[in-house]
Amino acid sequence: MDNFVERLSEVICDVLVIGGGTAGPMAALKAKQKNPALKVVLLEKANVKRSGAICMGMDGLNNTVVPGYATPEQYTKEITIANDGIVDQAPVFKYASRCYDIIQELDRFGIRFQKNANGDFDLKKVHHLGTYVLPMPNGDTVKKALYRQIRRERILVSNRFMATRLLTANDGRIAGATAVNTRTAEFLVLRAKTVILCMGAAGRLGLPHSGYLFGTYENPTNSGDGYAMAYHAGAALANLECYQINPLIKDYNGPACAYVAGPFGAYTANSQGNRFIESDYWSGQMMQEFYNELQSGKGPVFLKLNHLHADTVGEIEEILHKVERPSRGRFHQARDTDYRENMIEMHISEIGFC
Numbered sequence: 001m002d003n004f005v006e007r008l009s010e011v012i013c014d015v016l017v018i019g020g021g022t023a024g025p026m027a028a029l030k031a032k033q034k035n036p037a038l039k040v041v042l043l044e045k046a047n048v049k050r051s052g053a054i055c056m057g058m059d060g061l062n063n064t065v066v067p068g069y070a071t072p073e074q075y076t077k078e079i080t081i082a083n084d085g086i087v088d089q090a091p092v093f094k095y096a097s098r099c100y101d102i103i104q105e106l107d108r109f110g111i112r113f114q115k116n117a118n119g120d121f122d123l124k125k126v127h128h129l130g131t132y133v134l135p136m137p138n139g140d141t142v143k144k145a146l147y148r149q150i151r152r153e154r155i156l157v158s159n160r161f162m163a164t165r166l167l168t169a170n171d172g173r174i175a176g177a178t179a180v181n182t183r184t185a186e187f188l189v190l191r192a193k194t195v196i197l198c199m200g201a202a203g204r205l206g207l208p209h210s211g212y213l214f215g216t217y218e219n220p221t222n223s224g225d226g227y228a229m230a231y232h233a234g235a236a237l238a239n240l241e242c243y244q245i246n247p248l249i250k251d252y253n254g255p256a257c258a259y260v261a262g263p264f265g266a267y268t269a270n271s272q273g274n275r276f277i278e279s280d281y282w283s284g285q286m287m288q289e290f291y292n293e294l295q296s297g298k299g300p301v302f303l304k305l306n307h308l309h310a311d312t313v314g315e316i317e318e319i320l321h322k323v324e325r326p327s328r329g330r331f332h333q334a335r336d337t338d339y340r341e342n343m344i345e346m347h348i349s350e351i352g353f354c
Contacts, residue, residue: 009188011158013041016192018163018177019226020044021052024198025146026102031196032153040155041190045162045182046221049147053200053219057140059260059324060114062126062281064103064134065096069123072096078129082283086242103134109145112138126259128279133259139323161188163225166195166233174233199226205243206350208253215253217246217349224353243351246282247290247301250347252331256303257324258346261316269304269343290348302343313339 017028020042028042044051065075075096080087103121107113114135116122125131136142150157161179167189169175176191203218214220231237247256247268258268258280267275270293277289293301305313317339321329337344 009186011041011188011190012039013156013190013192014038015040015194015196016043016177016190017041017196017198018043018229019052019198019200020046020048020157020159021198021200022054022142022146023200024048024052024196025150027196027198028155029146029149029153031194032155036153041192042150042155042157043161043163043177043179043190044157044159047159048143048150048157050143051221052143053222054139054142055219056326057323058136058142059139059257059319060124060133060135061103062259063095063099063132064121064123065099065132066103066121066123066134067100068120070130070132074130075132078127078132082128082281082285083242084284086239088239106142106145109149111136111142111145124263126262126279126281128281128283128285133263135319136323158188161186163199163229166229167191168233172234177229197226197230199229201353202227203352204350205352208350209347210251210253212253216352217248217253217255218352222352227353240353243353244282245287245351246349247287247346248349249303249328249331250300250345252328253349254325254328254331256344256346257320258303260319260324261303261305264312264316265308266303266305266316268346269302270298271300271302272298273302273304273343274298275304294348301346303346304343305339306341306343308340310340 015031015038017024024042028040031038032040065072072093076089076093079092080089114122114137121134123131124133126133160182162182163177163179165178166174167176174195177195179188200222201218202224203216203222204220208215248254249256262280268277268280270276276293277286279286293299
């Protein structure tokens with residue numbers, strides 16, 4: 001025990017943000033800007049420069065509410081319908097009300113969103129009802145841009161430390177967290193007046209069909225540790241009955257992204273090449289339609305692009321293979337699969353909370 005105590009490291013701060021993906025850096029940034037005198041610490045189990053679900057980039061923002069395209073009320077209704085009513089509408093509405101300001105701020109950071117000839121944001125319709133998808137031509141720079149802001153505000157970043165438990169005071173208040181270094185096993189205690197959990201979804205509730213533990217639809221490091229830490233600290237968990245499964249590329253176990261290719265003319269098709277899904281964006285209805293087709297004898301199901309012009313397919317590949325997931329392009333290259341000639345077989349992902 002004496003040796004353990006001697007090696008124990010301790011950090012004392014005003015605000016501790018756990019999770020260095022996308023939400024975490026923004027939370028740390030906002031806290032520091034609100035009060036520059038605060039000591040803000042950002043804790044991340046990987047490296048903030050390239051961590052989180054969009055570590056290598058993102059093809060676009062799938063859920064944006066931009067004036068002229070939609071209202072917060074319309075968006076809240078859409079999400080409620082898509083989740084069969086199992087949703088907390090208050091935070092959904094709050095998100096919808098605030099996201100346009102955040103988009104403008106990210107634009108100022110240098111994250112380039114697609115705009116039309118008038119210089120306005122150019123959104124695409126992929127959802128059942130509204131228009132919410134905003135493409136990001138240079139989406140691979142998101143983490144770089146956020147990291148620049150973190151460094152500019154001189155926020156203390158602690159990389160390679162994985163949080164394990166929240167610390168609670170006698171009266172139940174959260175007083176900090178414990179963490180362990182993922183490479184050296186160094187133990188760390190962080191004492192904080194405020195703790196913000198920004199630890200992503202719980203995307204690893206089941207084993208991937210491929211058998212590869214990191215071959216998950218959701219970012220594999222989104223292991224649900226935030227849910228577990230909150231629960232152990234006494235937080236109530238809600239809406240967990242609304243789990244999510246997704247269409248994915250068979251054997252690759254990554255998202256098929258039919259909704260990304262949809263505005264270019266691609267779609268989800270059965271083995272006969274016929275479209276059977278009304279909207280390729282996720283919803284309970286879409287997954288039911290997917291399941292019904294598999295059970296009808298018309299499967300397997302495919303992502304169909306081979307009817308498109310070669311230049312159009314090239315645009316889609318630029319988005320999906322260079323910005324969204326570079327490993328996807330390598331997967332198809334190894335299998336000598338060409339979108340211009342072949343339909344891409346799809347399957348169903350493991351269960352996750354998104």
